[in-house]
Amino acid sequence: MVEADPARQEGRLAWLWAALRLDGWRRVAIGLLPLAVALVLALAHDRGWFQATDRLAYDLLTLEEAGWPPRVVIADGGAGNEAALVRALLASGVRQVVFQSDPGIDPVAEGIPAGRVVVARTVEKVAGRSAWRFAGPEPAVGLVSGASVLARAEAGLHRRQIASLPGERGPLLALETAATGTDPAANPYWLRLSRNQNLPRIAAHQVLDGEVGAKALSGTIVLVERARSAVQIATPRDGPGTPTTLTEFRALAIQTLLTGRAARPFDRTGSTLLLAVFALLTGLIYLRSDPKRIMPLLLLASLATIGGGAWLALELANVLLPVTALVLAQPLAALLVLHRAELSEDRNLRRFVTRTINLSSRQVLLKDLGRLPQFLAGTAPLLGVGRSLVLEQAGSRLTEIEAGNASIDELVADQRLIRAHLRRARRAQHPIDAAALVPGWTGTVRLAALGPAKGEVFWLYAFEPGREHAAAQLGAAGIAGDYRAIQQLRADLSAGFDRKRAYRPADEWAGGAARLIADHGQQVATGIDALETAVAVFNPIGFPLHANAPMAALYEKLGLALADAPLVDLLAALTSLDPVRIRALINDLLVHGGEMRVDAREIDTRTRQVRIAAIPDPAQGRPLCLAIEAVDISEPRRLARLRLTLAHLLDVSIRNDLVAIGFALAAVRTGKLSQARLDQALARIGLAAERATGRLDELAPHLQTGKDTPTSQSYPIDAVASADEAIGRVAPLAEELQLEIAGARPGLAGFTIADPKVLTEMIEAMLRIVLADCAPGESIQLDIAEEEGRTRITLAGGIGMAFERLYAALENLEDQAAGPFRAIATGMAAALGWGAVVSYSSRIGKGYRFVIEMRRIG
Amino acid sequence: MGKQILLIDDDALLCEVLAEFLELSGYAVIQAANGRAGLERLASGAAPDLILLDLLMPEMDGIRFLGELGKLGQGLPPVLVLSASATASIVDALQFSCVAGVIRKPVQPPVLIERIAALIGPG
Numbered sequence: 007m008v009e010a011d012p013a014r015q016e017g018r019l020a021w022l023w024a025a026l027r028l029d030g031w032r033r034v035a036i037g038l039l040p041l042a043v044a045l046v047l048a049l050a051h052d053r054g055w056f057q058a059t060d061r062l063a064y065d066l067l068t069l070e071e072a073g074w075p076p077r078v079v080i081a082d083g084g085a086g087n088e089a090a091l092v093r094a095l096l097a098s099g100v101r102q103v104v105f106q107s108d109p110g111i112d113p114v115a116e117g118i119p120a121g122r123v124v125v126a127r128t129v130e131k132v133a134g135r136s137a138w139r140f141a142g143p144e145p146a147v148g149l150v151s152g153a154s155v156l157a158r159a160e161a162g163l164h165r166r167q168i169a170s171l172p173g174e175r176g177p178l179l180a181l182e183t184a185a186t187g188t189d190p191a192a193n194p195y196w197l198r199l200s201r202n203q204n205l206p207r208i209a210a211h212q213v214l215d216g217e218v219g220a221k222a223l224s225g226t227i228v229l230v231e232r233a234r235s236a237v238q239i240a241t242p243r244d245g246p247g248t249p250t251t252l253t254e255f256r257a258l259a260i261q262t263l264l265t266g267r268a269a270r271p272f273d274r275t276g277s278t279l280l281l282a283v284f285a286l287l288t289g290l291i292y293l294r295s296d297p298k299r300i301m302p303l304l305l306l307a308s309l310a311t312i313g314g315g316a317w318l319a320l321e322l323a324n325v326l327l328p329v330t331a332l333v334l335a336q337p338l339a340a341l342l343v344l345h346r347a348e349l350s351e352d353r354n355l356r357r358f359v360t361r362t363i364n365l366s367s368r369q370v371l372l373k374d375l376g377r378l379p380q381f382l383a384g385t386a387p388l389l390g391v392g393r394s395l396v397l398e399q400a401g402s403r404l405t406e407i408e409a410g411n412a413s414i415d416e417l418v419a420d421q422r423l424i425r426a427h428l429r430r431a432r433r434a435q436h437p438i439d440a441a442a443l444v445p446g447w448t449g450t451v452r453l454a455a456l457g458p459a460k461g462e463v464f465w466l467y468a469f470e471p472g473r474e475h476a477a478a479q480l481g482a483a484g485i486a487g488d489y490r491a492i493q494q495l496r497a498d499l500s501a502g503f504d505r506k507r508a509y510r511p512a513d514e515w516a517g518g519a520a521r522l523i524a525d526h527g528q529q530v531a532t533g534i535d536a537l538e539t540a541v542a543v544f545n546p547i548g549f550p551l552h553a554n555a556p557m558a559a560l561y562e563k564l565g566l567a568l569a570d571a572p573l574v575d576l577l578a579a580l581t582s583l584d585p586v587r588i589r590a591l592i593n594d595l596l597v598h599g600g601e602m603r604v605d606a607r608e609i610d611t612r613t614r615q616v617r618i619a620a621i622p623d624p625a626q627g628r629p630l631c632l633a634i635e636a637v638d639i640s641e642p643r644r645l646a647r648l649r650l651t652l653a654h655l656l657d658v659s660i661r662n663d664l665v666a667i668g669f670a671l672a673a674v675r676t677g678k679l680s681q682a683r684l685d686q687a688l689a690r691i692g693l694a695a696e697r698a699t700g701r702l703d704e705l706a707p708h709l710q711t712g713k714d715t716p717t718s719q720s721y722p723i724d725a726v727a728s729a730d731e732a733i734g735r736v737a738p739l740a741e742e743l744q745l746e747i748a749g750a751r752p753g754l755a756g757f758t759i760a761d762p763k764v765l766t767e768m769i770e771a772m773l774r775i776v777l778a779d780c781a782p783g784e785s786i787q788l789d790i791a792e793e794e795g796r797t798r799i800t801l802a803g804g805i806g807m808a809f810e811r812l813y814a815a816l817e818n819l820e821d822q823a824a825g826p827f828r829a830i831a832t833g834m835a836a837a838l839g840w841g842a843v844v845s846y847s848s849r850i851g852k853g854y855r856f857v858i859e860m861r862r863i864g
Numbered sequence: 865m866g867k868q869i870l871l872i873d874d875d876a877l878l879c880e881v882l883a884e885f886l887e888l889s890g891y892a893v894i895q896a897a898n899g900r901a902g903l904e905r906l907a908s909g910a911a912p913d914l915i916l917l918d919l920l921m922p923e924m925d926g927i928r929f930l931g932e933l934g935k936l937g938q939g940l941p942p943v944l945v946l947s948a949s950a951t952a953s954i955v956d957a958l959q960f961s962c963v964a965g966v967i968r969k970p971v972q973p974p975v976l977i978e979r980i981a982a983l984i985g986p987g
Contacts, residue, residue, distance in 0.1 A: 661969035661970050662875045662877075662878045662969065665882070666875070666877050666878045666882075667881075668972065668973060669878075669882050669884075670884075670885070672974075673884050676888045678888055690877060690881050693877060
């Protein structure tokens with residue numbers, strides 16, 4: 007005996023799954039679900055639930071089929087001449103003569119061969135047993151008895167006939183079975199009731215009169231209808247006005263048996279297997295294709311297949327397939343498979359949404375309310391929130407979760423007022439005015455609902471006086487709104503127990519998540535991954551939304567965790583800015599928008615510049631997100647230096663050549679040169695021109711236009727420090743010229759937005775110009791002052807030059823701008839990028855006046 | 865010949881052309897290829913009325929020449945800086961008291977003659 011090897015079987019199954027390229031839920035979907043459908047339908051079929059429709063299908067398949075050559079003939083009349091009729095029929099080659107009641111003949115006496123006459127007899131049930139027996143007197147010897155029975159009608163229609171009944175000593179054959187000697191495969195069996203089946207009739211007297219040919223009835227069975235039967239039965243073949251008589255029904259039964267076409271339903275096992283295979287195939291087809299697109303086509307194809315298969319089965323095997331169950335199996339299996347697939351997709355989508363929120367949105371600190379205090383403590387001050395109180399309402403109890411420069415004790419004592427505010431905040435889409443709750447707080451006070459946790463969480467906050475910018479207020483409202491949306495979404499996602507929520511369609515989940523993600527930055531959607539530069543996107547309050555691969559690599563080099571490191575940490579690691587300046591920078595971007603640039607620390611020998619830009623959201627009037635871009639400028643800077651060097655060399659060389667040409671020409675023009683010296687001068691001119699041309703040709707390839715160098719930067723700086731550094735640089739010159747640099751340079755609150763290197767060079771250049779233009783002993787005035795949102799540096803002194811000359815020197819670099827003028831012009835151009843303005847004036851005798859006005863934050 | 869000019873420039877062609885023009889304008893010209901050669905001319909007894917000095921030169925550039933010149937003491941000739949360089953070095957040159965002016969190349973011949981004449985008179 008060979009035992010099955012489970013491992014080998016598993017291997018074979020694995021091969022099958024691999025061949026079908028199905029895994030996971032698909033196995034379940036195409037395996038269990040269609041099988042379950044098949045079993046249920048097979049059971050229903052077996053219980054006869056589909057009998058009516060199956061019979062209807064049988065009628066459709068058989069009523070119009072072609073009739074077969076008649077093997078049975080009905081003989082009308084012959085009453086009183088039964089013996090003669092039988093002899094005449096047998097003489098004509100008739101196989102059997104069938105009487106539907108006792109003909110009253112004695113075959114032995116009449117010389118009729120025994121067993122050639124079959125007589126219908128009524129039957130009765132044997133008392134106390136499940137057997138039957140013929141009723142009434144026994145017929146004469148030589149006559150064959152056949153039970154006169156009729157199978158029960160189905161829905162009022164007769165299409166079946168009983169083959170035999172259980173008798174006391176073996177089966178009691180029905181009349182038709184006894185006449186044909188055929189044992190059909192099923193009992194009862196189904197007749198072929200084709201409307202095209204010819205049932206010939208002859209009159210008994212024609213037989214008796216010898217009008218029927220000698221062998222005309224050869225091989226047939228003659229069913230004698232001695233008196234026209236009044237018994238009519240309803241069959242599917244009945245047409246209007248053409249009912250079927252009992253004799254005709256019997257004749258059709260005999261014809262069916264003689265032609266071997268008695269039909270039967272497919273057996274239980276076969277039906278179940280067939281249904282299982284069919285359902286499995288359906289599931290497989292749906293899973294390997296686009297179900298929604300092929301469903302109509304597949305339905306039609308499946309109906310055609312079932313119809314064709316049923317017809318073939320009937321023609322070839324006299325079997326009626328479970329047509330109804332098969333027809334139902336296809337859509338049912340499809341429905342379940344698709345439903346299963348949809349559920350699975352829903353789950354995947356839900357998982358995706360959760361992952362998107364947790365990873366793409368990267369709201370690590372927002373994931374649970376337990377970390378909210380930490381989150382608010384770090385970020386709310388960026389928006390100028392000076393007081394912050396996070397409260398949780400559980401029932402009627404209000405507790406303090408987190409406080410920043412505030413305490414729950416500062417709330418008013420009126421509990422009704424508090425509860426009313428909390429109710430309003432819960433219903434409101436935006437933070438509400440809550441100054442009444444904390445009378446001791448100054449400035450704009452807002453209350454926002456943050457969503458459900460153990461209880462309901464609220465955020466009560468107030469801006470520092472003077473920092474209640476609209477953008478900051480929108481930003482704080484944005485924090486609350488985002489937080490609430492995330493909490494709601496998370497609550498929804500874990501709402502499996504909640505009927506209403508559990509049945510929310512997946513599209514809605516995805517829609518909610520997509521909206522949320524969209525709220526946090528279109529950059530995520532528009533594929534910052536495709537950018538070559540390192541880019542990270544942060545939400546408006548400085549927590550990471552997304553970082554592309556180069557930025558992820560940069561994070562790794564900096565030893566930062568991509569998921570957790572807030573913008574402040576990233577900028578602190580990338581640049582040499584201290585956290586105070588970084589917060590000021592973020593705050594300024596949030597309030598005023600725009601962008602700032604800061605040179606990065608050198609990381610892996612590359613030089614980078616960090617660009618921090620606030621991406622505005624026009625719809626909401628607040629920054630959508632903050633984009634950080636670390637641009638590798640090593641190569642552009644090298645190229646820029648090369649280009650500068652070459653340009654300088656070119657400049658110097660060509661100027662010499664031009665001078666040589668100019669002076670040689672001047673010499674020629676004097677007219678004082680001898681011919682020999684004139685020739686020499688002309689030769690020198692040619693030589694200088696040729697040299698200049700050669701230099702141009704030599705240098706041209708190196709002066710191809712390259713990528714512009716993003717060297718201009720701006721970020722919060724200490725303007726006083728820049729001014730002091732510039733003064734330090736020119737101190738030796740001032741000392742030599744015996745000049746003094748005076749002025750007020752008080753320590754400034756907050757920061758000035760500028761590029762410290764450019765600012766320092768610009769002030770130095772201004773100082774050098776003024777110093778070079780001062781009489782000994784004079785002093786230069788350099789003042790720095792704070793104004794509303796501005797830092798103003800004023801430099802004045804010197805004798806001065808005509809404004810036109812100063813203007814020409816500063817605005818027309820190509821001509822004769824010397825170093826200091828060039829430095830100022832460069833600074834003026836860069837200052838535009840910081841939102842700064844540089845102005846100047848000069849009059850001979852009145853001196854110079856330079857003013858640099860820059861944005862100030864904090 | 866009248867006034868004498870020490871022309872210090874490393875560009876030989878330019879030196880020749882300038883020298884010829886200055887000579888045609890009535891000045892005597894002594895040439896030197898760099899700051900060190902210029903100092904040597906002075907050390908060897910040359911007493912120019914004016915030094916016409918380029919800044920960017922090999923061996924000893926104009927700024928170093930001015931520094932060394934300052935060490936020679938009083939009675940030095942005025943120096944007119946003639947430079948193509950842009951010009952932190954010009955500003956540096958201005959720190960030296962002997963520098964009488966700066967002319968940026970390219971300069972028109974009449975302008976040069978005018979500046980020279982203003983300093984030492986016509987040739």
